Amino acid sequence: MGQNVGDRITMTGERRCRQRYSIALPVDFDHGFGTTKDISEHGFRFVTTESCNVGQRLTFTLRFRHVIYGERAWRFTGVGRVVRVERHGIESMVAVAVGQYAIPEA
Secondary structure, eight states: OEEEETTEEEESSSSOOSOEEEOOOEEEETTEEEEEEEEETTEEEEEESSOOOTTOEEEEEEEEEEEEETTEEEEEEEEEEEEEEEEETTEEEEEEEEEEEEOOOO
16 A cells, blocks of 8 residues: 655555656557556556556657646657556556656757
């Protein structure tokens, strides 16, 4: 079970050793879209109604709506692998380990 400490989440009884930060960002991926629940330096979790499977390769874009880069919102693109899927009715919580990413140049 996680504990919310300010804007970061620490996990108790889990193998994860990286801090997670609670943040709701739009995420677009290969075959759908969702909203992040939290991110860490090596991955993120998001909620979606689209089907995802463990082991699946995922190309994604996180959109930071309140960070303006030029004339549009800043975007973070990358490729990751689905490491966990928790289904809750029509929605799924999907955990992604990020393997590659690109940050736009200034």
